[in-house]
Amino acid sequence: MKQLIIDAMGDSALLIQFGENIDESTNSLVQAAAFRLEQHPFPGFQECVPSFTTLTVYYDPLHLNQPADGGTAFEFVRTIVAGLLQNMETVPATERETIEIPVCYGGEYGPDLAYVAEANGLDEEDVIKIHTGQDLLVYALGFAPGFPYLGGIPESIAAPRKTTPRLRIPAGSIGIAGTQTGIYPLETPGGWQIIGRTPLALFRPDQDPPVLLKSGQWIRFKAVSFSEYTRLAGGRK
Amino acid sequence: MSLEVLKRGLLATVQDLGRKGYGKYGISSSGAMDSYACSLANWLAGNDGGEALLEITWSGFSIRFLRDTLASITGADLAPESSGISVPMWRPVIFRKGSELTFKRPVSGCRSYVAVLGGIDVPEVMGSRSTYMRAGIGGLKGRALQSGDVLQVKHTAFETRCMWSSVWNAEYPFQSVDWSASPRYTYGHPHQIVRVTRGREYGDFSSLAQERLFQDEYIVKPESDRMGYRLKGPQLQLVTPREYVSEGVAVGTVQVPADGQPIILMADRQTLGGYPKIAQVASVDLSRVAQLPPGGSIRFHEISQSESEGLYFEQARKMKLMKSMIDYRLREGFHAAAGFEL
Numbered sequence: 001m002k003q004l005i006i007d008a009m010g011d012s013a014l015l016i017q018f019g020e021n022i023d024e025s026t027n028s029l030v031q032a033a034a035f036r037l038e039q040h041p042f043p044g045f046q047e048c049v050p051s052f053t054t055l056t057v058y059y060d061p062l063h064l065n066q067p068a069d070g071g072t073a074f075e076f077v078r079t080i081v082a083g084l085l086q087n088m089e090t091v092p093a094t095e096r097e098t099i100e101i102p103v104c105y106g107g108e109y110g111p112d113l114a115y116v117a118e119a120n121g122l123d124e125e126d127v128i129k130i131h132t133g134q135d136l137l138v139y140a141l142g143f144a145p146g147f148p149y150l151g152g153i154p155e156s157i158a159a160p161r162k163t164t165p166r167l168r169i170p171a172g173s174i175g176i177a178g179t180q181t182g183i184y185p186l187e188t189p190g191g192w193q194i195i196g197r198t199p200l201a202l203f204r205p206d207q208d209p210p211v212l213l214k215s216g217q218w219i220r221f222k223a224v225s226f227s228e229y230t231r232l233a234g235g236r237k
Numbered sequence: 238m239s240l241e242v243l244k245r246g247l248l249a250t251v252q253d254l255g256r257k258g259y260g261k262y263g264i265s266s267s268g269a270m271d272s273y274a275c276s277l278a279n280w281l282a283g284n285d286g287g288e289a290l291l292e293i294t295w296s297g298f299s300i301r302f303l304r305d306t307l308a309s310i311t312g313a314d315l316a317p318e319s320s321g322i323s324v325p326m327w328r329p330v331i332f333r334k335g336s337e338l339t340f341k342r343p344v345s346g347c348r349s350y351v352a353v354l355g356g357i358d359v360p361e362v363m364g365s366r367s368t369y370m371r372a373g374i375g376g377l378k379g380r381a382l383q384s385g386d387v388l389q390v391k392h393t394a395f396e397t398r399c400m401w402s403s404v405w406n407a408e409y410p411f412q413s414v415d416w417s418a419s420p421r422y423t424y425g426h427p428h429q430i431v432r433v434t435r436g437r438e439y440g441d442f443s444s445l446a447q448e449r450l451f452q453d454e455y456i457v458k459p460e461s462d463r464m465g466y467r468l469k470g471p472q473l474q475l476v477t478p479r480e481y482v483s484e485g486v487a488v489g490t491v492q493v494p495a496d497g498q499p500i501i502l503m504a505d506r507q508t509l510g511g512y513p514k515i516a517q518v519a520s521v522d523l524s525r526v527a528q529l530p531p532g533g534s535i536r537f538h539e540i541s542q543s544e545s546e547g548l549y550f551e552q553a554r555k556m557k558l559m560k561s562m563i564d565y566r567l568r569e570g571f572h573a574a575a576g577f578e579l
Contacts, residue, residue, distance in 0.1 A: 056485025
């Protein structure tokens with residue numbers, strides 16, 4: 001593995017950088033490191049948060065069992081973490097786990113589908129075909145509980161954000177902003193172009209884990225009819 | 238039934254020391270903004286530090302105790318009163334059944350904490366009772382408290398009424414003790430020096446920005462909240478503006494959006510941040526930030542990694558000592574009740 005960059009983030013956290021660019025191989029190192037640390041938590045370890053190219057590790061410096069040799073707690077944790085990750089098997093050759101996300105495109109659930117089609121000189125059907133045409137990596141969860149930062153979609157269905165954000169976007173809405181696509185886990189205001197809605201709950205606080213998706217997984221959108229959506233939603237809208 | 242909310246005030250929520258371990262799912266820690274005051278309030282009410290309590294922001298909040306309750310008030314001085322009598326802070330107080338507690342006006346600081354013996358009994362969500370309003374979870378139905386809400390208090394073996402019956406003075410709505418656990422610094426002084434270490438992108442800022450950060454004063458904007466403290470002051474500019482990749486951030490991370498005005502991330506922050514991080518607040522100074530009102534000011538003071546850690550260790554040692562003294566006083570106090578005064 002390349003030399004890791006490990007920086008302190010104050011007295012109770014540090015950040016490990018695995019690469020410069022947002023790509024699948026860098027992110028797979030991040031996910032593997034997160035897995036490794038959770039499997040082998042050091043004394044004082046609290047949690048770690050994976051992102052595109054980095055892993056942030058949170059710890060309590062009081063519980064490190066650090067020998068009194070004069071070094072900082074950060075240096076102590078850095079040594080532990082670097083050691084754990086040196087011996088890390090490189091990208092675990094796990095099979096790609098792809099989760100299908102059923103989406104009812106257009107209509108009431110996707111009011112901006114027509115706009116996205118028109119802006120790209122396409123039919124609505126073409127937009128759906130392209131949007132459902134590839135697996136997308138969940139690089140990280142953030143912004144809101146269970147919100148997946150996904151790999152990019154083709155330029156051919158890209159669309160700018162709305163100039164005036166909507167005040168209310170229902171949970172489950174699928175949006176496009178530039179070449180990004182995303183799923184709103186909660187009802188929030190938002191400026192993305194909304195092309196459809198999934199009946200799946202991305203954030204479900206009463207379950208363990210409380211989110212549908214995890215970083216490192218892959219998803220693929222699948223078009224479903226309105227009646228199929230209603231069936232999957234079990235009556236929810 | 239134990240507590241009834243009479244007036245909601247500006248904002249009051251149920252909090253504890255926060256939700257750990259769910260950051261990877263995009264779920265913020267939440268929890269008391271001033272964890273120092275939270276721990277002290279709990280200890281003074283006879284609890285461990287992590288029980289659920291009330292976080293009261295600014296003024297106007299009012300509750301009624303539906304049974305005799307051992308409680309304590311810490312954090313900001315929001316002029317707590319009961320039947321027109323000022324209630325002393327930073328000490329155990331027994332409220333008589335039916336008595337009211339009202340936070341009249343901000344005197345100093347921003348957030349006050351009310352702990353009750355046993356702790357507020359709301360369901361744990363992901364290991365914590367903290368309210369996370371954005372996701373609608375924790376606390377009471379995932380929301381701020383409203384007039385008419387009734388909060389249950391967890392049952393404890395510690396019997397308040399028995400311990401205090403011998404000293405109960407029927408004329409007063411509450412009874413307190415003649416000692417207190419005074420805070421380590423003046424709460425809510427509106428001008429604070431906040432100690433920070435350098436952030437990961439400190440070196441990406443212009444030398445002028447680096448100088449200004451530590452020389453100039455930054456004012457707390459009114460739109461500051463539990464997510465972040467938004468500051469106003471001299472612009473902090475990058476040498477070469479560019480897009481940064483979002484990464485996991487911490488409470489106390491000072492990040493700088495394109496407008497050059499820093500934001501200190503707080504308890505309800507988003508888990509990932511995409512702005513350059515110029516500094517990181519020392520954990521021990523987060524309480525100072527949490528108590529700053531809008532219009533208050535901050536001067537950042539740079540410290541080293543080992544100083545930041547040293548302050549943390551020092552505070553932990555002092556708090557441990559404080560906890561054992563409070564425990565001792567609580568036990569002793571209940572036996573030598575004659576020494577108590579209102």
